[in-house]
């Protein structure tokens with residue numbers, strides 16, 4: 034009996050030590066610091082519920098640039114959201130998905146998402162974690178299912194490893210895929226433009242043209258493109274004639290309310306120099322085109338924002354060619370070169 038016990042103990046002992054040799058401990062997975070720039074408001078995203086960690090971020094980044102999230106193995110998030118252009122789909126008027134399928138809207142820039150209340154041009158998505166479901170499952174975007182994606186990822190040791198390091202439950206599932214993607218995109222903060230450096234007194238100064246443009250901007254544009262995020266996050270009709278191809282009526286698709294017809298989310302203007310073409314359907318190629326719209330192209334309709342209706346019956350925001358040039362010079366101070374070249378967010 035004694036002998037038996039003894040042998041048993043040796044057996045357990047060796048089993049343990051050989052297990053130890055093979056066991057690769059889960060590496061430390063430290064939280065990343067999520068710095069809120071001093072000139073920014075409080076984030077809307079509850080960081081404490083899904084704090085970005087080293088491994089979660091790495092996993093989210095890998096997923097973001099991986100075509101396996103799409104049915105054709107090609108169309109990754111990064112295919113439509115390209116860093117050089119503040120994560121928009123450069124030159125594409127509306128986005129292109131699998132097999133060249135055309136979407137109906139211009140890809141939005143991805144930055145400062147932690148500070149946004151709702152997502153997409155019409156606010157159809159109420160939480161950042163849920164946003165990827167739309168492109169992943171949309172036929173004209175990635176046209177894939179989560180169960181298929183999970184099957185593909187389970188076959189890859191790197192993913193198995195990363196999921197187990199990034200999340201306590203170690204599982205490859207929909208929830209963790211979404212959380213990892215959020216940990217990646219939520220870190221994308223663009224806050225180092227010339228404008229920011231001036232706002233934070235970091236030694237930069239506006240040129241005379243930019244300063245004049247800023248004054249005009251505060252007067253004519255900032256009621257909607259408000260504050261340091263350059264959006265009040267409301268939905269407005271800025272007088273674009275209804276497009277004839279997509280017939281996109283905006284916010285009414287979400288609320289069903291007539292009063293929301295032709296309203297779209299006021300977009301941020303950060304990095305606007307890089308995110309052409311402009312508007313929800315990419316109808317304008319240049320900032321000059323945009324300003325010509327505001328001065329001369331506003332179309333009246335029941336939901337047109339009252340800001341554009343003048344007492345004398347005319348429509349739009351009057352601006353001279355010189356004033357337009359000054360406003361554009363100001364808008365270009367919102368370009369953040371540090372952000373578009375930040376290696377943390379680069380594919381390679």
Ligand code: HEC
Nearest residue numbers: 109110113128129130138139140141152153154165168174
């Ligand atoms: C086929 C091109 C395409 C792909 C692929 C794509 N997106 Fe997008 N993305 C868009 C378009 C277009 C919009 C605007 C959608 C709308 O308004 O309905 C958008 C909007 C967004 C927004 C909302 C931004 C805001 O300010 O409201 C986020 C976040 C986003 N995408 C993240 C992702 C992630 C993460 C993936 C990968 C899972 C992804 N996208 C894949 C084209 C794409």
Ligand code: HEC
Nearest residue numbers: 253254257269271297298299300311312313323327338340
């Ligand atoms: C009444 C609110 C309002 C005012 C005032 C306003 N905008 Fe806009 N702006 C919007 C909305 C809403 C959109 C998005 C419309 C769409 O795509 O359907 C937009 C879109 C834009 C875009 C395109 C952004 C992109 O990502 O494609 C630019 C650039 C722009 N505005 C600049 C300006 C400038 C400059 C002024 C002042 C001369 C101005 N806006 C005044 C509400 C406003």
